[in-house]
Amino acid sequence: MQLREATETDVPALAALYADAVRALGPKHYSPEQVEAWAVFAQEERFRVFVLQPHTLVAEDETGPVGFAGLKPDGHVTALYVRPDRMRQGVASILLRALLDHATEHGIGRLYTEASEFSRPVFERFGFVLDEIERVERRGAWFERYRMVRNASTS
DSSP: OEEEEOOGGGHHHHHHHHHHHHHHHGGGTSOHHHHHHHHGGGGSTHHHHHHHSSEEEEEEETTEEEEEEEEOTTSEEEEEEEOGGGTTTTHHHHHHHHHHHHHHHTTOOEEEEEEOTTTHHHHHHTTOEEEEEEEEEETTEEEEEEEEEEETTOO
């Protein structure tokens, strides 16, 4: 598996990966309405910006993209998604470690994210702590998500 920066040509494959990941894990913690409201974001034009605006890394192997993760210069971890057939194989950890390394290299001392029920544990393993529980609306569906933070002093 290798990591590289996302490009414009990655957007369709990453949109499919995103929607597949949400639909695969979402039903374990969310209602069908919530899952669909979340997954449909991959079809919107804003998804392209979601991938290309931050520093987004793509993990890929011989089968294509297996995950992606994004980090903005202000320390916002915008994305951490893994293809369903590669979940629980360390892909998210590799991506998150690479983002942390990038943050260190670029002097980004504080990172934050809005984690879902199923991404929260991986963020906790990397030293992120709960800051607050947020309630947000997406396409008529309400979600609780976990605003988590990590300071540079966290190993």
